[in-house]
Amino acid sequence: MKRIVCFGEALIDFLAQAPASPAAPRAFLQFAGGAPANVAVAAARLGATVDFVGMLGADMFGDFLLASLDQAGVGTGYVKRTAAANTALAFVALDAQGERSFSFYRPPAADLLFRAQHFHDACFTDAGILHLCSNSLTDGALAAVTLEAIERAQAAGALVSFDMNLRPSLWPAEVDPLARLWRVLEQADLVKLARNELDYLASAAGSEAAVIERLWQGRTRWLIVTDGARRLHWHTRTRRGGMDGFAVQAVDTTAAGDAFVGGLLAWLALRDIATAEFDAFLRTATTMDQALRQAAAAGAFAVTRPGAFAAMPAPADIAPFLEISA
Numbered sequence: 001m002k003r004i005v006c007f008g009e010a011l012i013d014f015l016a017q018a019p020a021s022p023a024a025p026r027a028f029l030q031f032a033g034g035a036p037a038n039v040a041v042a043a044a045r046l047g048a049t050v051d052f053v054g055m056l057g058a059d060m061f062g063d064f065l066l067a068s069l070d071q072a073g074v075g076t077g078y079v080k081r082t083a084a085a086n087t088a089l090a091f092v093a094l095d096a097q098g099e100r101s102f103s104f105y106r107p108p109a110a111d112l113l114f115r116a117q118h119f120h121d122a123c124f125t126d127a128g129i130l131h132l133c134s135n136s137l138t139d140g141a142l143a144a145v146t147l148e149a150i151e152r153a154q155a156a157g158a159l160v161s162f163d164m165n166l167r168p169s170l171w172p173a174e175v176d177p178l179a180r181l182w183r184v185l186e187q188a189d190l191v192k193l194a195r196n197e198l199d200y201l202a203s204a205a206g207s208e209a210a211v212i213e214r215l216w217q218g219r220t221r222w223l224i225v226t227d228g229a230r231r232l233h234w235h236t237r238t239r240r241g242g243m244d245g246f247a248v249q250a251v252d253t254t255a256a257g258d259a260f261v262g263g264l265l266a267w268l269a270l271r272d273i274a275t276a277e278f279d280a281f282l283r284t285a286t287t288m289d290q291a292l293r294q295a296a297a298a299g300a301f302a303v304t305r306p307g308a309f310a311a312m313p314a315p316a317d318i319a320p321f322l323e324i325s326a
Helices: 035-044 062-070 140-155 175-183 196-204 208-217 257-271 274-283 284-303 315-325
Strands: 004-008 011-017 027-033 047-056 080-084 090-094 098-105 125-133 159-163 190-192 222-227 229-238 240-243
Touching: 004 035, 004 080, 004 140, 004 257, 011 062, 027 035, 027 047, 035 047, 035 062, 035 125, 035 257, 047 062, 062 080, 125 140, 125 257, 140 175, 159 257, 175 196, 175 274, 190 196, 190 257, 196 208, 196 222, 222 257, 229 284, 240 284, 257 284, 274 284, 284 315
Parallel strands: 004 047, 004 125, 011 090, 047 080, 125 159, 159 190, 190 222
Antiparallel strands: 011 027, 090 098, 222 229, 229 240
16 A cells, blocks of 8 residues: 655634524634645545644644544654644634635744654655645745655655645735745646636636646646536546536535545555556546545535544445445
8 A cells, every 4th residue: 555645734723613692702613624634634534544744833732633643543753843833723614505714823833844854764765645735835944845845755756646725815925826836736746726726827827728738747647626516627638527526515615625635545545556657547537537436425525524634534434425426
């Protein structure tokens, strides 16, 4: 089995709760979250071997996140702790359809303090997949560390997965995200974008076709574009297609995309698909379809539960979805 390494932030999602009465004060419930950490938990719950790499604060929230990762079966041997900054927080409000909006308390935050010297060589030596998100690009120093992680993973023969997961409010006002985003997009073998993220890139590039062509000029070999509950679309260098998702009643969409990616990466890892095997995988429509269906099933299940780590499915949870699509 190929080992997955997820690098970046783990944070606390404080999820707004419905008040018991109109006069009751607004309350928030603590959940473990953070996009790459969510992917790690999703993949581990589905049977993959996963390590999370990042920095947590030496505080009660860092303790909670470390325990939550351990409980989910995610390896934490490469997690670092610091007293120089607190663990990041995100306050999450949901509308009637379960769509979320965020208020982040970052920076400062512990995850931003991870540096190249904190990597352990053994982290990359037998890694099959490295997964990243854009929140590790918002700070210049951490962006350089992210690029080093990619370089080390590629040297080890690992597949690089990038879910843009763009959160504009996390970026400094004086920084244009595009340059940093494209440095990673051009190095990723597998790119997952939400529809609004593709639109964002296309507005700068001139068209969606220009974005896709630029990806093909780099290392990218598979682009997946999700659009909430609507049909997803995928592109390779020679083919393209789509897939309908699963109809569910959404409760909390906070970790839908992370569950999708975790389900996808778990499918690849359990079948020993890394860089060397990726092109052959992409030439086989049946296996691509199976991987995407597991990803879609994981994402569909996750939105029916509150929270991020707490919403990630086990194999038995997605089995009914896969039986429907068989």
